[in-house]
Amino acid sequence: MRAVVQRVSRAHVAVRSAQHASIDNGLLIYLGVAVEDDEKDARYLADKISTLRVFPDDAGPMNCDVQRSGGGVLVVSAFTVQADARRGRRPSLSAAASPEPALLLYQVFCDRLAECGAQVARGAFGEDMAIDCVNDGPVCVLLDSRRAF
Numbered sequence: 001m002r003a004v005v006q007r008v009s010r011a012h013v014a015v016r017s018a019q020h021a022s023i024d025n026g027l028l029i030y031l032g033v034a035v036e037d038d039e040k041d042a043r044y045l046a047d048k049i050s051t052l053r054v055f056p057d058d059a060g061p062m063n064c065d066v067q068r069s070g071g072g073v074l075v076v077s078a079f080t081v082q083a084d085a086r087r088g089r090r091p092s093l094s095a096a097a098s099p100e101p102a103l104l105l106y107q108v109f110c111d112r113l114a115e116c117g118a119q120v121a122r123g124a125f126g127e128d129m130a131i132d133c134v135n136d137g138p139v140c141v142l143l144d145s146r147r148a149f
Contacts, residue, residue, distance in 0.1 A: 001045050001105065001109070003045055003049065003144075004142055007135070007136045008023070009136045013124065013131050025069065025071040026073055027071065027073045031076065031081065032077075033082070039108050042145075045109060045145045050065065052065055073113055073118045074121045077125045079093060079102065
């Protein structure tokens with residue numbers, strides 16, 4: 001399972017031009033589920049992100065996690081996070097899980113984030129979405145549950 005984690009001052013998702021979900025200050029997460037992923041991967045990544053210190057406090061610029069900062073989390077399913085573009089010009093998506101298992105693990109991931117204390121908003125799984133955000137920093141962190149990078 002892979003995640004692109006962005007610290008944002010605001011983010012929102014629209015589906016068919018209608019607002020679907022939004023957050024102010026917090027994390028926008030693009031989540032990509034791989035074929036070999038299971039619930040252990042989802043829980044590991046949710047736990048990691050819930051304690052990821054990328055927010056400022058009086059002691060330093062990257063000293064707080066999202067809960068301590070008072071921010072929310074917006075999770076967007078994005079199978080293209082699993083894309084492999086090392087060869088050719090068209091990214092291969094063969095590592096991405098099919099929709100049914102991906103939806104299950106997306107839900108496990110979001111539920112685990114909420115259990116960790118995060119206020120979680122969700123994108124619209126399987127839909128074409130328009131995502132608007134203001135990246136704060138910019139701070140962008142790439143995470144992989146298999147620690148591939």
